[in-house]
Amino acid sequence: MGSIFGDLFRVATFGESHGSAIGCIIDGCPAGLALDVQDFAADMARRAPGNSPYASKRKEPDEVEILSGTFGGVTTGAPIALVIYNRDQRPEDYDNLARVFRPGHGDYTYTAKYSIRDHRGGGRASGRETAARVAAGAVAKKILTELGVTVAARALPMDYADLEECMAAGDSMGSVVEGKISGLAAGIGEPVFDKLSADLAKALMSIGGATGIEFGVGFAAANRRGSENNDGFSWKDGKIYKTSNNAGGIMAGISDGDKICFKLAFKPPSSIALPQSTANMDGDNVEISIKGRHDAVIAPRACVVAEAMAAIVLVNHIFRSLTDTMHQVKKAYKKGLPHQR
Amino acid sequence: MGSIFGDLFRVATFGESHGSAIGCIIDGCPAGLALDVQDFAADMARRAPGNSPYASKRKEPDEVEILSGTFGGVTTGAPIALVIYNRDQRPEDYDNLARVFRPGHGDYTYTAKYSIRDHRGGGRASGRETAARVAAGAVAKKILTELGVTVAARALPMDYADLEECMAAGDSMGSVVEGKISGLAAGIGEPVFDKLSADLAKALMSIGGATGIEFGVGFAAANRRGSENNDGFSWKDGKIYKTSNNAGGIMAGISDGDKICFKLAFKPPSSIALPQSTANMDGDNVEISIKGRHDAVIAPRACVVAEAMAAIVLVNHIFRSLTDTMHQVKKAYKKGLPHQR
Amino acid sequence: MGSIFGDLFRVATFGESHGSAIGCIIDGCPAGLALDVQDFAADMARRAPGNSPYASKRKEPDEVEILSGTFGGVTTGAPIALVIYNRDQRPEDYDNLARVFRPGHGDYTYTAKYSIRDHRGGGRASGRETAARVAAGAVAKKILTELGVTVAARALPMDYADLEECMAAGDSMGSVVEGKISGLAAGIGEPVFDKLSADLAKALMSIGGATGIEFGVGFAAANRRGSENNDGFSWKDGKIYKTSNNAGGIMAGISDGDKICFKLAFKPPSSIALPQSTANMDGDNVEISIKGRHDAVIAPRACVVAEAMAAIVLVNHIFRSLTDTMHQVKKAYKKGLPHQR
């Protein structure tokens, strides 16, 4: 299981869709960051189901409890444990699917991997897992705010009439999240393997249902010429500017100070009410119709998850960048006791 | 610097475009793999410039020397050091660009990051760096071959008339690499963060010039319905099959036993002979024309680099999968001395 | 903060002495291991205070709850979250020490590091933190049991009359834990840096109050000659044996199949009732006497913590050893779906 993410600001998550709780431990949050349970509310609400006509009707208040790592409303440097109790779990909803390999789901691959199957709502392969990501992301965003960095994602507009027709038919739709990162200094990213684009790609592609990622003009660059695609530079009033941003804010894997732009494609949710043919674990071919509380489209709720993952990557990379030069190291290396007079 | 990749099969690379050598250390290659210098020749030749009308005319024999880790033509379990001496470096070719921020290059971002600039051919931000990846990838592929896994990538066909016209004009073209992985068992990949798709995305997006990655139907899934996109299962003659492969061989981040398919977009190479406006480090706006030995398109030479990175990811993930179940652990845990009678 | 331990079997811990809970997430436990809350009881009881005349009188039932990672009493491969609620926290006990740097404590160094101080019982620098280690260690031990490996530690005998006199005087005593690992195959350990001895040393020295570690004859080897100290080999009845075990079961950083023996020294607990001179955060020199519920000696309760840390190291190293040879890799690599017929 690869449920730990990051190197300096590390997030370990746990929890299944229909277990008793989900949550995470954040190891590496600097001391001195104001943090209390209110800081999670807005993002948790954006992720929560039940807030959109196109989302699952599962009702989860998704209140984050802080079990450790703060004292007097401020982080202490100790690991921050966050827990969200599952209040509306209904594992029995899934009993009839316990031995079926649902089309497009992880049922088959999890069984192949672990030789055991937790059929309760997909277990770990459930969108519910992203609640822990969003909670951790809220802490990462607070750090970024202190550094003047903003992460914002939205679902690309889609045809809502089509979407409603599709839902009415018991079907689901694919979608795209568009993200923008503003205010990041130039110089963030670690070539040659841990390029900022590469690490953002990993983080974003780890979100359930993601099928593709691109930066800047992305796949369209494949049909462009260099003369048209190259981002040049220009001095004006003693400041240097980029004259275009086709690269989407990352050059040679390192941020260039410009806005970072990405698009993240999502497949249509695989749980649909329409009848589907598939196989079960007993050697039979069966027809199933997946009832219950499922999203018709991923992007609207996944925006905040994408923001969270991007924010965690950015904090990690900003922290790594503090040792880029001897000059920075000397500046940040703290000598002596702060309270010493 | 993020120049170490992998966790169980780890590759540390070094070397600048116009330094004395490039190479890598592989830590974690199992003992008992036949390996000698011939094993690198074919892939190094595919990557080498000078073999295509559309590639740099730089001549590098790119002979890999093995400095450690084998004995009698077989790996011993010790780290494998591979070195490739740069025979045709011409750092002086770059003297006139020493203080210019070339459009689309890493000149600006490397300078922002490190406050120092190795202008000799882009230093670490050069395609030459990929020779070390290909050398390491050749070892990874040998392991995969023993396990029945194949990685193959090719450049998507393009209009060669257009490309020749573009080169004649001193310009460059974007391109796409298409990759396929065959023979991989179901069950490889580590949710929730280290999904196989996520780690492949990172590895492939870390190749210089990559602008986007997608798996299976990829971005097209954003315009599909679930009923059309879901991959179902079917039993036939006592065996289970997938009835489609829209997901591209990875479901919920874990391989499903089917062919893994990805597309990787590359921007046009940024070094072009056409005049371009840009800025230098002295506060001036200048016009430059980049002479020298440069590729007109990335994909043809990048195929083998993509194969290498995918192969390294696969070896890492296969190794991680060996502890998926207690049953596997018991089977592989070796008791006693092999030579004990 | 370095609160994550291990690479393949990873443990992330959280929790302060007088916060609401402590616990951990285990990422990388294989699927198929029987595990329920009873499996923690014996070890938690050994660690718990209140069971010895020489230990703190703090009463903690230390019941472990499993929040995730099992289904039907068996691990699923998903991360295992374990939580222990602090029932007898009394943060107010420490209010009078809030600004004092207690002798021998982490008060000063934590303040120097984080510029903030969680004075409630030492926060993260408290023996209470080890409860999470013991919980994680219980899972590691279950894995080892399946592989025939046993870890056992005990406090070296001390003079109990002396100890009682020392306690009566409001003082504390140093101590030594002796550990033995039996049944481990030869071949475990990863030179040159991750030697089994080196990783055990790190794990054991990370326990609060540890001041030294040695393997086999340890420091006494410094006064020995090679002819006396070398462990030789001998064949008998077609089996190979070591003729001595001065090295303590590890040669060149790799287990040799013999019993692994270590000794771990602990300083006397720093919290003592005897008056001590020290400084506070306000620039004053003060005299303090530390009341409350404290241990007079560390080793008796630390035995089970040492076992836990050793067990976690062993599981990690056994898992890493599964890729020592191509032969092992091929044997453990699982092809196809287990349920496929």
Next chain:
Amino acid sequence: MGSIFGDLFRVATFGESHGSAIGCIIDGCPAGLALDVQDFAADMARRAPGNSPYASKRKEPDEVEILSGTFGGVTTGAPIALVIYNRDQRPEDYDNLARVFRPGHGDYTYTAKYSIRDHRGGGRASGRETAARVAAGAVAKKILTELGVTVAARALPMDYADLEECMAAGDSMGSVVEGKISGLAAGIGEPVFDKLSADLAKALMSIGGATGIEFGVGFAAANRRGSENNDGFSWKDGKIYKTSNNAGGIMAGISDGDKICFKLAFKPPSSIALPQSTANMDGDNVEISIKGRHDAVIAPRACVVAEAMAAIVLVNHIFRSLTDTMHQVKKAYKKGLPHQR
């Protein structure tokens, strides 16, 4: 194989005793550090054999070549590859030992682990491997020098008459290295697992032949009382001082600003000329006498290796400490291009 050490300042080493070269890649050295081949000479000479009457007569000039990572005598942030060619390898010296398990050596355990044996001088399990550590340590020490931190180790005095008698008899002696670290700020170390003491213990115990490590009073603390052992604090002239240093400069795993003191025990070298009984790989019990060029005692040449390992740990921990507080992060986070006017 565990041949990569560190997290932010990472060192990957390679090379066998009698292969063509040994060396390392350093990934994570900040840009802007002056570095050329002269910087390695003094430490390499201290490690080199042939400089002491008690050391191997093997002659190795041990000249370090820099293959990458510097430009104009200054580090660029790119990985630094260092290589030392083996000039005096004589693998044939070992042919008669090719199938013998030498007492006290890694012959047996390496064979058990890898099912293959590189008998040429012990392959990777040779003191020669430490040359790469010393080379990497020289870079770490240069960084420490810039930060005012000094690492110094020496062999504890021994009875040289005894030692000469022992050598004359074809035997070897155990020894102890004593190390001191000066000038390190308070606040370095990452509880609860990556305590400074724990990470130093791992690093130092990974040196071949190490059998035990202790900090401050070490094992003697086991026989002390708290009232005697606790290090208190005192204000004088507006500055805070420790009133003793029994802990050896590390409290609760974090440096306290005082001198860090450790002792590292080494066994007697296992290669001795005296006849020894042991087993070979063919089922025979044999008597051997190990001729050739071997050290009679480890500590004198291991001092500089201990310094190197300690220095690498310190650089890693200092780098990690730069994100201890939000205040530090803000100070070190570099906005904008340095050359921007």
